[in-house]
Amino acid sequence: MQTKSKLNVTIEYDTQEKKYKAKPGRLEIKLANDGGVVFKAKGTDVIYFFPEKNIFNPPIQVVSVGKDKSEPLNLSGMTGEFPYAVFCKTTNDFAEGNSPPMMIIE
Numbered sequence: 001m002q003t004k005s006k007l008n009v010t011i012e013y014d015t016q017e018k019k020y021k022a023k024p025g026r027l028e029i030k031l032a033n034d035g036g037v038v039f040k041a042k043g044t045d046v047i048y049f050f051p052e053k054n055i056f057n058p059p060i061q062v063v064s065v066g067k068d069k070s071e072p073l074n075l076s077g078m079t080g081e082f083p084y085a086v087f088c089k090t091t092n093d094f095a096e097g098n099s100p101p102m103m104i105i106e
Helices: none
Strands: 006-014 019-023 026-029 036-041 046-049 062-065 070-074 080-083 085-088 102-105
Touching (some): 006 026, 036 062
Antiparallel strands (some): 036 070, 046 062, 046 085, 080 102
């Protein structure tokens, strides 16, 4: 479980599996008052999709991140388990984690 105020989720290409992966695929967050997540993209433009838009402040459902760029988002204070998806423009496919990407916020 990560407890820093800004945590990182990076999309990068896995040369062994030959696909983009979310690292970590399962992000466990111990909520901090100033907590947030920095979403990064390595080697491709990506679009992050969040079915539950209210986990961030301000609420947001879609975030575009350019190749080798990052986008920080602040957490709203909601707790729970929240799936998300990441579309990679280079391969026209969705990234994977160890399982479908998930944020667990407590």
